[in-house]
Amino acid sequence: MSERVVNILLTSFPRILGQGLLVTIPLTVISFSLALVIAVICAMIQIADVKGLKQLVRFYIWVIRGTPLMVQLYLVYFGLPDLGIMLPAFPCAVAVFALNEGAYCAETVRAAIEAVPHGQMEAGYCVGMSYTQIMRRVVLPQAFRTAFPPLSNSLISMVKDTSLAANITVTEMFMTTQRVVGRTYEALALYSEVAVIYLLFCTVITRLQRMGERKLNAMNGGNVIRA
Amino acid sequence: MLEIKGLRKSIGGNEILRGVDLSIEKGDVLAVLGPSGGGKTTLLRCLNYLERADAGTMTFLGREMDMPAVSRREIAEYRRHTAFVFQSFNLFSNKTALQNVTEGLIVARKMAKSEAEERAMGALERVGLADKRDAYPSQLSGGQQQRVAIARAVAGEPDVIFFDEPTSALDPELIGGVLDVIQDLAEDGMTMIVVTHEVHFARNVSGKVLFMEDGRALAFAPTKTFFEEQKLERIQSFFRSLDRKE
Numbered sequence: 221m222s223e224r225v226v227n228i229l230l231t232s233f234p235r236i237l238g239q240g241l242l243v244t245i246p247l248t249v250i251s252f253s254l255a256l257v258i259a260v261i262c263a264m265i266q267i268a269d270v271k272g273l274k275q276l277v278r279f280y281i282w283v284i285r286g287t288p289l290m291v292q293l294y295l296v297y298f299g300l301p302d303l304g305i306m307l308p309a310f311p312c313a314v315a316v317f318a319l320n321e322g323a324y325c326a327e328t329v330r331a332a333i334e335a336v337p338h339g340q341m342e343a344g345y346c347v348g349m350s351y352t353q354i355m356r357r358v359v360l361p362q363a364f365r366t367a368f369p370p371l372s373n374s375l376i377s378m379v380k381d382t383s384l385a386a387n388i389t390v391t392e393m394f395m396t397t398q399r400v401v402g403r404t405y406e407a408l409a410l411y412s413e414v415a416v417i418y419l420l421f422c423t424v425i426t427r428l429q430r431m432g433e434r435k436l437n438a439m440n441g442g443n444v445i446r447a
Numbered sequence: 448m449l450e451i452k453g454l455r456k457s458i459g460g461n462e463i464l465r466g467v468d469l470s471i472e473k474g475d476v477l478a479v480l481g482p483s484g485g486g487k488t489t490l491l492r493c494l495n496y497l498e499r500a501d502a503g504t505m506t507f508l509g510r511e512m513d514m515p516a517v518s519r520r521e522i523a524e525y526r527r528h529t530a531f532v533f534q535s536f537n538l539f540s541n542k543t544a545l546q547n548v549t550e551g552l553i554v555a556r557k558m559a560k561s562e563a564e565e566r567a568m569g570a571l572e573r574v575g576l577a578d579k580r581d582a583y584p585s586q587l588s589g590g591q592q593q594r595v596a597i598a599r600a601v602a603g604e605p606d607v608i609f610f611d612e613p614t615s616a617l618d619p620e621l622i623g624g625v626l627d628v629i630q631d632l633a634e635d636g637m638t639m640i641v642v643t644h645e646v647h648f649a650r651n652v653s654g655k656v657l658f659m660e661d662g663r664a665l666a667f668a669p670t671k672t673f674f675e676e677q678k679l680e681r682i683q684s685f686f687r688s689l690d691r692k693e
Contacts, residue, residue: 337537339533339535339537340537340539340540342497342531342533342537343531343533343537343538343539344539344551345497345526346495346497346526346529346530346531347526347530347550347551347555347599347603348523348526348527348551348555348556348603349550349551349554349555350523350555353554353555357550357554358539358541358542358550361541362540362541365541439541440540440541440583440585
């Protein structure tokens with residue numbers, strides 16, 4: 221590797237990483253938190269079989285899962301201004317990522333709630349608890365343990381998907397890299413560099429996932445897989 | 448204290464209960480016997496409204512209720528006076544033994560935590576598991592889980608406890624310990640309805656027997672009369688078939 225490339229890599233590294241910490245990570249964290257809220261609400265509506273709302277939720281999940289994330293980004297950022305709705309790029313990206321991931325996670329959460337044995341609910345009723353009390357204190361904590369690995373999966377996906385936000389002018393890590401490439405023409409080195417930074421972020425999340433699982437297991441008496 | 452008249456229930460077009468009557472007084476232990484599929488478990492589930500009966504009236508502590516039409520609030524109030532022990536224990540698997548017992552007291556009955564824990568420890572001592580207070584269900588044997596479930600039932604100081612085949616899911620060597628606990632409760636005057644396949648237990652512990660087959664009560668009699676003066680050929684042949692198995 222020539223001295224020039226090494227220099228480019230060294231000077232661009234803090235810039236790209238900085239943009240990752242300032243934009244990619246906040247974009248992921250905010251969007252994913254909102255997605256989780258959406259997911260739990262949608263799952264609960266389906267489980268509790270709320271008339272009308274349930275159909276609405278099914279429709280939302282159907283539309284989101286049936287269209288590309290990129291198209292959704294374009295639709296909201298470039299399409300909605302035709303209707304007079306103009307969002308700045310970052311909030312626009314947050315909204316699309318949250319709504320998109322929310323639909324996928326809703327199914328994860330629903331499956332996890334349905335996997336909790338019905339006897340838990342009945343036992344709760346028999347000691348006098350209400351539906352909401354049993355859900356909050358017994359069913360959801362158990363469902364969360366089940367949903368945790370697939371939700372971590374979704375989070376890892378989202379870190380990388382945020383690179384799509386470059387297309388709607390959000391200056392996150394990937395766009396920053398593209399700009400450096402545009403100036404230096406060192407595509408192989410710089411895209412490798414940003415790939416390594418994404419890998420770094422995801423490695424941290426994987427570690428956190430393992431720690432989280434250990435903690436959740438302890439809170440559930442260590443009963444992950446049992447006959 | 449608890450009286451049921453004309454209890455009917457169909458599930459998926461099959462008539463599971465075809466008009467069952469029964470009554471128990473305070474301190475009674477009623478054993479419900481009979482072949483599988485006879486409606487024993489459905490009867491018990493209807494009694495605690497885990498299944499909604501299609502017809503029937505219930506008189507409990509002097510209050511009459513139309514079983515198909517009982518409101519959610521009435522069910523909640525009724526359940527404050529009853530407890531249910533499941534065949535598969537159904538302990539809250541994200542809670543310790545102690546928390547399993549206190550959960551209903553604190554959350555449903557709004558009892559102070561310290562008071563609930565004191566009462567729960569008393570209940571766990573009664574079933575011989577005070578030392579397992581911090582164990583999760585997955586760390587307990589089936590017999591221990593069922594005894595915690597009984598402690599959970601007892602802690603609410605119910606007027607009646609329903610047992611749905613409490614020993615059917617247990618390994619043979621664990622059954623005795625659970626039956627001993629239920630017998631202790633009987634001796635303390637607890638009112639109980641016990642669906643069971645343990646004929647010896649029914650004979651030694653219960654005061655009344657209800658024999659169910661095809662959704663009907665074939666017999667409802669004091670235990671002594673039921674076992675010693677049984678005239679029905681069908682019931683005699685049921686016990687003969689059990690003897691053969693043993």
